[in-house]
Amino acid sequence: MSQPMVSRGFRGRQRSVEANLPPGQYLTNDFPVLSAGPTPRTQLAKWDFTIVGTTLVQPKRWTWDEFQALPRVTIQADIHCVTRWSKLGTRWEGVALDTLLARVQHQARFVIAYCDGGYSTNLPLNEVLGGKAWVVDSYEGAPLAPEHGGPARLLVPHRYFWKSTKWVRGLELSVDDRPGFWESLGYHNDGDPWREQRYQGD
Amino acid sequence: MANRLVSPIVWQRATVIETVRETPQARSLMLALPHWQRHRAGQHVEVRLTVEDGYQAQRSYSIASPPEAPYLMLTVERIAEGEVSPYLVDVVQEGDQLEVRGPIGGYFTWQASQSGPLLLVAGGSGIVPLMAMARHHALAGSTTPAHLLYSARQVDNIIYHAELEQLATEDQAFAVFYTLTRGAPPGWAGFQRRIDLDMLEDVGWPPAQHPLIYICGPTPLVEAVATMALHLGHAQGRIKTERFGPTGGS
Ligand SMILES: Cc1cc2nc3c(=O)[nH]c(=O)nc-3n(C[C@H](O)[C@H](O)[C@H](O)COP(=O)(O)OP(=O)(O)OC[C@H]3O[C@@H](n4cnc5c(N)ncnc54)[C@H](O)[C@@H]3O)c2cc1C
Numbered sequence: 001m002s003q004p005m006v007s008r009g010f011r012g013r014q015r016s017v018e019a020n021l022p023p024g025q026y027l028t029n030d031f032p033v034l035s036a037g038p039t040p041r042t043q044l045a046k047w048d049f050t051i052v053g054t055t056l057v058q059p060k061r062w063t064w065d066e067f068q069a070l071p072r073v074t075i076q077a078d079i080h081c082v083t084r085w086s087k088l089g090t091r092w093e094g095v096a097l098d099t100l101l102a103r104v105q106h107q108a109r110f111v112i113a114y115c116d117g118g119y120s121t122n123l124p125l126n127e128v129l130g131g132k133a134w135v136v137d138s139y140e141g142a143p144l145a146p147e148h149g150g151p152a153r154l155l156v157p158h159r160y161f162w163k164s165t166k167w168v169r170g171l172e173l174s175v176d177d178r179p180g181f182w183e184s185l186g187y188h189n190d191g192d193p194w195r196e197q198r199y200q201g202d
Numbered sequence: 203m204a205n206r207l208v209s210p211i212v213w214q215r216a217t218v219i220e221t222v223r224e225t226p227q228a229r230s231l232m233l234a235l236p237h238w239q240r241h242r243a244g245q246h247v248e249v250r251l252t253v254e255d256g257y258q259a260q261r262s263y264s265i266a267s268p269p270e271a272p273y274l275m276l277t278v279e280r281i282a283e284g285e286v287s288p289y290l291v292d293v294v295q296e297g298d299q300l301e302v303r304g305p306i307g308g309y310f311t312w313q314a315s316q317s318g319p320l321l322l323v324a325g326g327s328g329i330v331p332l333m334a335m336a337r338h339h340a341l342a343g344s345t346t347p348a349h350l351l352y353s354a355r356q357v358d359n360i361i362y363h364a365e366l367e368q369l370a371t372e373d374q375a376f377a378v379f380y381t382l383t384r385g386a387p388p389g390w391a392g393f394q395r396r397i398d399l400d401m402l403e404d405v406g407w408p409p410a411q412h413p414l415i416y417i418c419g420p421t422p423l424v425e426a427v428a429t430m431a432l433h434l435g436h437a438q439g440r441i442k443t444e445r446f447g448p449t450g451g452s
Contacts, residue, residue, distance in 0.1 A: 007251040038428035185308040
């Protein structure tokens with residue numbers, strides 16, 4: 001690893017101290033859209049959310065209406081995208097993964113969230129339980145727009161935002177860790193913004 | 203799923219060996235790197251700049267050179283008030299060093315071995331990774347029919363204009379179509395409006411031919427064109443997008 005090298009003639013922008021931003025992030029007030037393919041548009045009548053896995057005693061499935069009937073919470077969180085923007089104090093509404101996972105019996109240690117559009121992301125179970133992750137369907141008081149992952153997306157604010165997969169449709173509970181879409185394309189397996197885990201090897 | 207990048211991506215010191223003014227806003231930098239793993243057309247690198255006090259800024263830049271090239275070429279368009287792009291476009295000189303790591307990204311890539319006709323759609327500096335694909339297409343002698351639709355503001359904002367014309371003449375399987383969104387010179391033969399359904403249908407391939415579609419540029423353009431492609435009946439899995447920035451447009 002080379003020493004940082006001063007770039008001749010580069011002054012950088014006037015910097016204010018942003019104590020609440022992870023390293024290398026800048027604040028934005030927009031909500032940029034980033035995804036690898038086009039935005040899927042799933043009709044609510046066809047939407048469902050499932051939990052599957054080899055160690056599962058009984059797989060679980062909720063229709064949109066059943067999902068709406070689950071206990072809901074509002075979440076206020078700072079989000080950090082690996083492309084360097086951060087947005088503070090975003091407000092979401094949805095169902096905690098604690099609530100969903102309490103309804104199945106399993107022996108897994110990892111979860112793979114899968115989505116419309118072929119995306120997936122992997123997380124250890126202990127990173128999503130205990131009020132750390134949600135399936136959200138509302139942003140700033142309005143239904144979540146398709147370009148931001150609607151009808152529902154995962155929200156894991158303490159990880160880079162690619163782990164908050166858009167258009168989430170279910171969870172696979174697994175005994176072993178399997179890299180998801182971005183994780184198998186060179187992005188970091190854990191993606192902790194405070195440790196600046198952007199790419200493999202960081 | 204695409205190939206895995208297994209090795210950690212480390213920072214290297216690249217030396218600027220040549221700079222080329224492409225348009226009033228854009229400049230290409232040819233870089234020599236100590237270690238370079240052959241990239242795939244469409245991938246990008248991260249560039250890191252450091253101020254004396256230790257402050258650093260990092261940005262992503264697509265690779266413009268084809269995998270066949272012996273050096274790495276980046277093309278940067280100046281964004282007004284930007285932190286990094288004005289430095290790369292106006293300040294960096296031959297002989298300067300830049301910290302670079304990559305190649306990164308395994309999704310928005312094209313290799314001459316892939317099947318299906320190709321439709322490339324660029325907005326503004328979104329041409330950069332698509333140029334790597336067009337150059338690779340020509341150098342690999344690919345016979346896969348490829349069309350490029352390039353949206354720019356005005357004619358002098360068209361990056362690589364002369365080279366694109368030359369590729370269109372020399373590469374039998376490659377054709378280029380331009381559209382200008384902020385006025386055209388007298389006698390302009392290309393389109394003169396934002397990309398719309400009719401234009402995409404005219405220039406593209408019927409869904410029955412299962413074209414591979416790559417769309418790159420400012421986020422609003424990418425969103426709009428990807429939605430049109432779906433509307434025309436192209437399969438989601440054949441449409442690949444790369445979004446360069448939160449705002450902007452051409
Ligand atoms: C995968 C990837 C590949 C990229 N490849 C290229 C490339 O080949 N050539 C190239 O010129 N750029 C490319 N970009 C964009 C580049 O990374 C920077 O975002 C851009 O150069 C602006 O950086 P800046 O520091 O000058 O502006 P910043 O200081 O970051 O931003 C200044 C202002 O400009 C806005 N802005 C930021 N980026 C853009 C944009 N792209 N378009 C319009 N407005 C913007 C910001 O919202 C902000 O208001 C790529 C981006 C990605 C994610």
